[in-house]
Amino acid sequence: MRAAVYRSYGPPNVLKIEDVQKPSIHGADGNQVLVKVHSASVNPYDYLYRKGYFPARLSNGFFRPGQQILGIDLAGTVEAVGKDANGFEIGNRVFGNCQGSHAEAASA
Numbered sequence: 001m002r003a004a005v006y007r008s009y010g011p012p013n014v015l016k017i018e019d020v021q022k023p024s025i026h027g028a029d030g031n032q033v034l035v036k037v038h039s040a041s042v043n044p045y046d047y048l049y050r051k052g053y054f055p056a057r058l059s060n061g062f063f064r065p066g067q068q069i070l071g072i073d074l075a076g077t078v079e080a081v082g083k084d085a086n087g088f089e090i091g092n093r094v095f096g097n098c099q100g101s102h103a104e105a106a107s108a
Contacts, residue, residue, distance in 0.1 A: 003103030009052025071101030
């Protein structure tokens with residue numbers, strides 16, 4: 001799958017479109033759903049994390065980002081449902097927030 005990835009903090013040109021592994025919802029993440037992302041917003045959170053704002057570095061990695069796909073808001077369709085995720089079915093249209101929504105799919 002393709003995603004907007006940043007491997008270092010800095011200006012907008014640190015973002016690159018790359019092929020990355022699709023998130024998994026199995027195993028320890030059985031309470032999650034896999035969402036095919038139709039829309040994702042760009043907000044101040046994304047700017048601060050990409051830029052390397054000091055408080056963001058405390059939770060995301062001091063020297064380089066730990067979570068390398070930005071995005072927190074999304075709208076899309078459920079592609080897979082974890083064994084412990086109640087109330088969701090494949091094909092449900094959903095919106096909400098989860099990290100890594102600037103990609104073709106995200107686990108929420």
